[in-house]
Amino acid sequence: xxxxxxxxxxxxxxxxxxxxxxxxxxxxxxxxxxxxxxxxxxxxxxxxxxxxxxxxxxxxxxxxxxxxxxxxxxxxxxxxxxxxxxxxxxxxxxxxxxxxxxxxxxxxxxxxxxxxxxxxxxxxxxxxxxxxxxxxxxxxxxxxxxxxxxxxxxxxxxxxxxxxxxxxxxxxxxxxxxxxxxxxxxxxxxxxxxxxxxxxxxxxxxxxxxxxxxxxxxxxxxxxxxxxxxxxxxxxxxxxxxxxxxxxxxxxxxxxxxxxxxxxxxxxxxxxxxxxxxxxxxxxxxxxxxxxxxxxxxxxxxxxxxxxxxxxxxxxxxxxxxxxxxxxxxxxxxxxxxxxxxxxxxxxxxxxxxxxxxxxxxxxxxxxxxxxxxxxxxxxxxxxxxxxxxxxxxxxxxxxxxxxxxxxxxxxxxxxxxxxxxxxxxxxxxxxxxxxxxxxxxxxxxxxxxxxxxxxxxxxxxxxxxxxxxxxxxxxx
Amino acid sequence: xxxxxxxxxxxxxxxxxxxxxxxxxxxxxxxxxxxxxxxxxxxxxxxxxxxxxxxxxxxxxxxxxxxxxxxxxxxxxxxxxxxxxxxxxxxxxxxxxxxxxxxxxxxxxxxxxxxxxxxxxxxxxxxxxxxxxxxxxxxxxxxxxxxxxxxxxxxxxxxxxxxxxxxxxxxxxxxxxxxxxxxxxxxxxxxxxxxxxxxxxxxxxxxxxxxxxxxxxxxxxxxxxxxxxxxxxxxxxxxxxxxxxxxxxxxxxxxxxxxxxxxxxxxxxxxxxxxxxxxxxxxxxxxxxxxxxxxxxxxxxxxxxxxxxxxxxxxxxxxxxxxxxxxxxxxxxxxxxxxxxxxxxxxxxxxxxxxxxxxxxxxxxxxxxxxxxxxxxxxxxxxxxxxxxxxxxxxxxxxxxxxxxxxxxxxxxxxxxxxxxxxxxxxxxxxxxxxxxxxxxxxxxxxxxxxxxxxxxxxxxxxxxxxxxxxxxxxxx
Numbered sequence: 001x002x003x004x005x006x007x008x009x010x011x012x013x014x015x016x017x018x019x020x021x022x023x024x025x026x027x028x029x030x031x032x033x034x035x036x037x038x039x040x041x042x043x044x045x046x047x048x049x050x051x052x053x054x055x056x057x058x059x060x061x062x063x064x065x066x067x068x069x070x071x072x073x074x075x076x077x078x079x080x081x082x083x084x085x086x087x088x089x090x091x092x093x094x095x096x097x098x099x100x101x102x103x104x105x106x107x108x109x110x111x112x113x114x115x116x117x118x119x120x121x122x123x124x125x126x127x128x129x130x131x132x133x134x135x136x137x138x139x140x141x142x143x144x145x146x147x148x149x150x151x152x153x154x155x156x157x158x159x160x161x162x163x164x165x166x167x168x169x170x171x172x173x174x175x176x177x178x179x180x181x182x183x184x185x186x187x188x189x190x191x192x193x194x195x196x197x198x199x200x201x202x203x204x205x206x207x208x209x210x211x212x213x214x215x216x217x218x219x220x221x222x223x224x225x226x227x228x229x230x231x232x233x234x235x236x237x238x239x240x241x242x243x244x245x246x247x248x249x250x251x252x253x254x255x256x257x258x259x260x261x262x263x264x265x266x267x268x269x270x271x272x273x274x275x276x277x278x279x280x281x282x283x284x285x286x287x288x289x290x291x292x293x294x295x296x297x298x299x300x301x302x303x304x305x306x307x308x309x310x311x312x313x314x315x316x317x318x319x320x321x322x323x324x325x326x327x328x329x330x331x332x333x334x335x336x337x338x339x340x341x342x343x344x345x346x347x348x349x350x351x352x353x354x355x356x357x358x359x360x361x362x363x364x365x366x367x368x369x370x371x372x373x374x375x376x377x378x379x380x381x382x383x384x385x386x387x388x389x390x391x392x393x394x395x396x397x398x399x400x401x402x403x404x405x406x407x408x409x410x411x412x413x414x415x416x417x418x419x420x421x422x423x424x425x426x427x428x429x430x431x432x433x434x435x436x437x438x439x440x441x442x443x444x445x446x447x448x449x450x451x452x453x454x455x456x457x458x459x460x461x462x463x464x465x466x467x468x469x470x471x472x473x474x475x476x477x
Numbered sequence: 478x479x480x481x482x483x484x485x486x487x488x489x490x491x492x493x494x495x496x497x498x499x500x501x502x503x504x505x506x507x508x509x510x511x512x513x514x515x516x517x518x519x520x521x522x523x524x525x526x527x528x529x530x531x532x533x534x535x536x537x538x539x540x541x542x543x544x545x546x547x548x549x550x551x552x553x554x555x556x557x558x559x560x561x562x563x564x565x566x567x568x569x570x571x572x573x574x575x576x577x578x579x580x581x582x583x584x585x586x587x588x589x590x591x592x593x594x595x596x597x598x599x600x601x602x603x604x605x606x607x608x609x610x611x612x613x614x615x616x617x618x619x620x621x622x623x624x625x626x627x628x629x630x631x632x633x634x635x636x637x638x639x640x641x642x643x644x645x646x647x648x649x650x651x652x653x654x655x656x657x658x659x660x661x662x663x664x665x666x667x668x669x670x671x672x673x674x675x676x677x678x679x680x681x682x683x684x685x686x687x688x689x690x691x692x693x694x695x696x697x698x699x700x701x702x703x704x705x706x707x708x709x710x711x712x713x714x715x716x717x718x719x720x721x722x723x724x725x726x727x728x729x730x731x732x733x734x735x736x737x738x739x740x741x742x743x744x745x746x747x748x749x750x751x752x753x754x755x756x757x758x759x760x761x762x763x764x765x766x767x768x769x770x771x772x773x774x775x776x777x778x779x780x781x782x783x784x785x786x787x788x789x790x791x792x793x794x795x796x797x798x799x800x801x802x803x804x805x806x807x808x809x810x811x812x813x814x815x816x817x818x819x820x821x822x823x824x825x826x827x828x829x830x831x832x833x834x835x836x837x838x839x840x841x842x843x844x845x846x847x848x849x850x851x852x853x854x855x856x857x858x859x860x861x862x863x864x865x866x867x868x869x870x871x872x873x874x875x876x877x878x879x880x881x882x883x884x885x886x887x888x889x890x891x892x893x894x895x896x897x898x899x900x901x902x903x904x905x906x907x908x909x910x911x912x913x914x915x916x917x918x919x920x921x922x923x924x925x926x927x928x929x930x931x932x933x934x935x936x937x938x939x940x941x942x943x944x945x946x947x948x949x950x951x952x953x954x
Contacts, residue, residue, distance in 0.1 A: 004826075004827060005525075005527075005528050005606040005609055005610055005826045005827075006525060006528075006610075007521065007524075007525070007610075008521065008523045008524065008525055008593075008594050011521035011522075011523055012521060013518070013519070013520050013521070013607050013610075013611075014518065014519040014520075015518065015611070015614075016516035016517050016518060016621065019516075019517040019518065019519050020517065022519075023517070034861045034890050035885050035888070035889075035890045035891075036885065036890075036892070037860065037861075037862045037890060037891070037892035039493035039496075039859050039860050039861075039911075040493055040496040040497065040500070041490070041491065041492065041493060041496065042490070042491040042496050042499075043490050043491075044484065044485065044488035044489060044490070044640050045488075045522060045596075045626065045628070045640060046485045046488055046542075046628070046639075046640065047484075047485065048482075048483060048484070048485055050482075051482050051483075065523075065544050065545070066544070066545040067542050067543070067544055067545070067596070068542070068543040068544070068545060068591070068592060114545070114591070115545060116485075117485050119522075119544070129482040130490050132482055133482055133483075133484075133490075134490075134492070137492075139906075139907055139910035139911055141895055141896075141907075143892075144493065149522065151522070151523070162523075163521050163522060163523065171895065174895040174896055175896075176895035176896050176897075178874075178878065178893060178895045179895055295878065298875060298878050298879055298882065299878070299882050300882070349481075349482045350481060350482075382516050383514065383516050384511045384516075385514045397655075398775060401655065401772065401775050401776070402775055405775065405776050405777070408512050408513065411512070412512075413511050413512045413513075413514060414512075414514070415513070415514035415620075416655060418618055418648065418651040418653035418655045418656055419618075419651055419652075419653050420653075429616075430616055430618075433616035434516075434616055
């Protein structure tokens with residue numbers, strides 16, 4: 001009995017036309033990365049769970065896709081299960097071998113026997129792992145790009161998938177703010193090529209940290225950034241509630257809301273410098289922002305870059321500049337890119353005090369924006385084939401196979417209809433469905449004279465020419 | 478406490494230099510696929526287990542990487558576990574909801590609650606699933622290529638990894654033997670571009686099936702193909718033992734060994750036709766082989782294609798032509814590509830009688846061959862950067878940033894050293910480590926005159942030129 005196949009929730013197939021459009025975006029991003037001196041890196045889809053867990057917060061840990069151990073996990077589980085059925089007290093005998101890493105509930109169901117690997121959740125943590133493992137072979141500052149899928153067991157919705165692609169560029173091993181500026185220029189250049197008008201927002205975590213310090217709430221820094229990060233979604237009153245629910249008093253909350261109002265000011269930077277006149281960290285944040293804007297002035301951007309003190313970024317590892325990109329037009333308003341500077345990402349793997357800064361492009365969201373704004377060029381098609389050869393019988397098939405071989409030898413993507421059939425309509429149908437622009441029907445006349453009738457399937461016209469002329473004709477298309 | 482990071486067994490990182498070399502292979506294969514009219518398809522890494530299981534034989538099922546259900550699997554497992562501890566007889570109450578798909582052992586450990594998804598094991602089964610799910614939108618014959626990683630929980634060894642890439646091209650919805658010929662020509666063309674001399678071996682499963690019929694062992698067809706497939710590894714005596722251990726008698730075994738000796742004959746096809754004079758299927762296999770060779774004559778191959786009756790291919794879904802490619806030179810003798818015709822692959826998903834034929838390139842093994850034979854072109858480097866700008870202080874940094882921006886605007890990959898440092902040696906070191914061919918040091922002299930001193934780091938020479946001249950100079954490199 002045949003089964004009706006389906007796809008796992010939140011995953012997608014990409015048809016030929018979709019792959020070509022995705023490649024158009026990927027190639028654009030990649031060519032800009034290369035122009036700025038970034039080198040490609042690829043890491044495996046599977047990482048050890050010990051590499052992944054504890055890096056993305058509690059919520060992130062829950063969204064990891066875990067992989068069952070191969071080999072004898074089955075046998076071990078059965079063995080464990082049987083013993084568990086016999087002795088409820090067995091946990092203790094297993095715990096020592098589990099290295100104390102599991103709590104009682106885990107031990108009870110023997111999860112550590114079950115899985116030690118998970119799917120990549122982002123590209124930053126595997127990059128940090130790579131840098132630490134290969135620190136002696138890498139020339140620092142190390143500029144790498146990485147374009148690969150990541151997996152998150154999140155609830156799927158528009159623009160959120162369980163398998164999606166990130167395109168990251170990071171500079172690690174340098175504190176220079178030139179990197180910040182160049183990465184922002186990369187955003188500007190990629191979205192200019194893709195014809196997406198964007199707003200690039202920038203902030204600095206040192207400013208948020210100084211604010212927390214200023215209002216005597218340093219201990220609640222994480223609460224503050226997480227709350228501010230939600231401003232777009234929950235509004236000022238929502239942020240206010242969340243802050244007070246998490247330990248800040250009314251006065252502190254009011255000061256944060258006053259600070260957030262700076263976002264509307266044209267003089268935000270000047271006002272920040274006044275606010276942080278006694279805060280070394282706050283002033284350093286302002287200086288870094290000014291320096292980045294100075295470099296950006298030299299690099300000439302096409303899209304606006306705006307200081308936005310309400311930009312916070314959820315991830316806890318950012319310590320300096322943070323940046324986020326949204327499309328200016330169209331329905332899709334979520335972020336299509338973001339990044340920032342982290343001062344100690346490799347520290348978790350044993351290599352402390354290596355500063356880095358990186359940005360990420362969300363391929364799938366950029367695709368949604370471009371689809372919504374109809375920005376994909378018309379010449380991106382499912383098939384690259386320039387011409388289809390049709391025929392009626394065995395001798396004309398041999399002639400057509402010869403002709404198509406010569407075209408391909410000249411580098412022209414060409415096809416021969418594979419089946420012998422008198423139905424030329426069916427053969428031309430195939431060409432039309434794939435938007436193949438030209439067709440050539442081989443009959444006895446063509447075989448005798450060597451003059452080929454070449455149909456232009458777009459215009460409905462036709463021309464007679466030799467195979468030699470056809471080759472130079474199609475080479476120019 | 479920092480953990481020392483590691484990679485899961487059988488998986489690998491790819492450094493920038495390795496990625497560039499892998500891309501050289503991938504781009505070569507892709508450009509040939511496109512020239513022959515194949516269109517790109519991509520499917521998700523995760524498939525439902527119901528899509529994957531039962532398609533690759535018992536051994537294949539065991540090598541699937543299974544993914545733990547996300548969300549409440551944990552809660553369900555605990556619930557199940559607690560109930561199991563309370564009532565050993567509980568299985569029965571769970572079995573109905575499990576659709577009878579699990580045996581008692583499975584039910585006992587509640588595996589179905591644990592996982593419903595697995596990682597892609599090859600590209601053929603996902604392709605068949607895609608075709609069935611999108612049959613109404615596809616223009617047949619459908620020629621697709623797919624280049625993606627696959628995962629197998631196999632024991633890692635040289636040339637065998639747990640995550641590796643396949644590059645497949647398939648034609649589905651046509652019985653024409655032109656497809657077989659074109660796919661073999663694709664092998665020939667790709668390996669010609671890559672400079673790998675190969676031997677392409679071809680056979681037809683109809684011939685093996687006719688043989689089984691002829692010796693009265695049709696019921697053991699699978700045993701026969703699996704045993705023949707091992708001839709290289711276990712020799713004639715090994716095949717003989719395996720056949721007799723699996724139900725064939727001495728006479729049948731002797732006949733099979735006589736048949737295998739045909740591989741050494743120059744007249745194999747003629748001898749096969751004599752052997753199968755009374756077998757419709759056997760003669761059809763011979764006719765198909767002759768036709769494919771006839772088409773190959775028209776397509777002009779650079780590498781030898783040899784009929785080899787000992788070629789069997791392990792996979793059970795092949796029904797017609799089968800093909801396998803080995804490197805002629807070098808240490809690595811395992812197959813670097815293979816494929817064949819299957820008459821009913823989509824039948825398992827509810828779309829019967831759709832014939833297809835496909836080939837696969839093993840990227841990782843091709844890489845090993847090329848590395849072993851030193852076939853990678855010298856100009857494949859980790860970094861594409863053409864020139865590095867060095868400087869001493871803030872004013873020269875600004876000048877350099879301006880210059881590098883103009884080079885990039887002209888499409889030239891260029892870098893500016895990110896840090897201000899008096900140590901020019903350190904900056905040039907960076908260029909040398911990345912094999913960046915040129916460097917330009919900006920000092921007060923350069924800033925005053927506009928004449929840049931450009932160092933050729935390969936030759937150790939240097940030239941003075943304006944930025945404008947530098948741009949046209951590097952554009953020609």
